[in-house]
Amino acid sequence: MRIFEIVNGRTISEQADSEELLNSIDRDCKQYLAAVRKAHKWLLRGQSPGKDSYMATTRYRSPKTSNPILSKLFDQALMYLGFTALRSTSIFAISSVTTARWYGTPYIIFPIDGESSFTYTTQRDLDLHYVKQIPLKNSGPKQETAAQLIAWLRQWATKYPDAQKRMNSMYPPFASLKPDWSLEEIMEKVEDFCDSLQIPMPHIPPYLTNWDDDDDFDSDLELEDVEASDIDIDAFVDMYQPSKDHLETALAQGVEVYITGRYYALKLDVWRDAVAQKWGVAVQDQ
Numbered sequence: 001m002r003i004f005e006i007v008n009g010r011t012i013s014e015q016a017d018s019e020e021l022l023n024s025i026d027r028d029c030k031q032y033l034a035a036v037r038k039a040h041k042w043l044l045r046g047q048s049p050g051k052d053s054y055m056a057t058t059r060y061r062s063p064k065t066s067n068p069i070l071s072k073l074f075d076q077a078l079m080y081l082g083f084t085a086l087r088s089t090s091i092f093a094i095s096s097v098t099t100a101r102w103y104g105t106p107y108i109i110f111p112i113d114g115e116s117s118f119t120y121t122t123q124r125d126l127d128l129h130y131v132k133q134i135p136l137k138n139s140g141p142k143q144e145t146a147a148q149l150i151a152w153l154r155q156w157a158t159k160y161p162d163a164q165k166r167m168n169s170m171y172p173p174f175a176s177l178k179p180d181w182s183l184e185e186i187m188e189k190v191e192d193f194c195d196s197l198q199i200p201m202p203h204i205p206p207y208l209t210n211w212d213d214d215d216d217f218d219s220d221l222e223l224e225d226v227e228a229s230d231i232d233i234d235a236f237v238d239m240y241q242p243s244k245d246h247l248e249t250a251l252a253q254g255v256e257v258y259i260t261g262r263y264y265a266l267k268l269d270v271w272r273d274a275v276a277q278k279w280g281v282a283v284q285d286q
Contacts, residue, residue: 021053022278025264029110032247033279039251042275042283043093043111043259044268046103052270057262058091063128069226070128076228077134077236078119083244085119090258095251097268097285099125107265108275108283116261120250121240135235136226146179146186149208153177153190156202183209 026033036042063071066087075086093100093109100106111118128134177186194201243249250257266275268283276282 018274022274025110026278028112029264031113032111035247035251036279036281038248039095040281040284041095041251041254042281043095043109043251043257044097044100044106044283045091045093045109045265046100046106049105049267052267053265055262055264058089058260060089061087063087066126066128070131070134073134073226073228073231074128077231077233078242080228080231080233081237081242083117083119083242085117085244085258085260087258090119090260091263093257093259094124095254096124097283100268106268108268108271109259110264110266111259112262112264116259116263117244118247118250118260119242119244119258120247120255121242122255123240124255126256134226135232135239136230137232144179145208146181146183149183149186149204150177150179152204152208153186153202157193160197160199 032043062068071087075088078086091109097106177189191201247257272283
């Protein structure tokens with residue numbers, strides 16, 4: 001066993017035996033272990049195979065699969081909300097052994113009291129690829145294009161003077177359309193409008209409909225110009241519901257947890273039985 005750090009003023013020897021190591025974890029990770037006992041689940045992380053046990057401190061990480069600009073904006077929203085465990089400074093862990101194995105050899109993770117923090121959201125395995133994953137205020141590129149589309153539609157509607165009275169009484173010319181609607185929502189309203197007046201759908205210039213919600217980062221949207229102040233924080237909270245309390249909730253729900261700071265890690269296939277015997281919570285294969 002190669003644990004050779006100083007934790008909370010105590011030195012853990014490089015050749016600590018199993019009992020000494022588990023006792024050290026029991027002393028250093030009480031808050032986490034309390035959450036484990038409530039949820040009857042552990043945090044696990046899939047990684048490259050290495051030592052059977054180790055202690056580490058998280059470092060800055062570049063996104064492996066997510067878009068770097070979207071990841072930066074996500075972290076900026078978390079920082080604005082007062083979170084310290086960010087995607088760029090954390091390891092990712094989850095209570096699903098199956099998910100952990102997908103990323104490599106599973107290790108049981110033990111965040112150390114007072115030397116680590118965590119964040120979790122509603123997401124089980126979040127990759128950031130799409131513009132819609134970072135909600136922006138009306139000043140954002142997508143909303144500007146939507147506003148241009150709505151203005152074009154309102155101008156188009158004036159070409160039907162014979163129906164103007166009916167339009168005004170039944171459908172005030174697109175007064176209810178909003179820039180934060182999706183393209184699908186806007187076009188459904190337009191179709192509704194045309195059906196009610198028995199007029200053909202408009203031929204909309206393509207440049208006004210190139211911001212569909214599923215556009216990925218490589219679309220024409222200039223996200224490089226988006227700043228933290230452009231993020232709609234209220235919408236971000238509604239979308240992700242980030243939390244740094246009640247870790248047992250994240251364990252029970254099986255969502256992804258960002259962990260920043262110092263932690264122990266024990267290789268699951270080596271330590272599974274000893275961990276279950278020590279703390280009375282088995283690692284469930286799921």
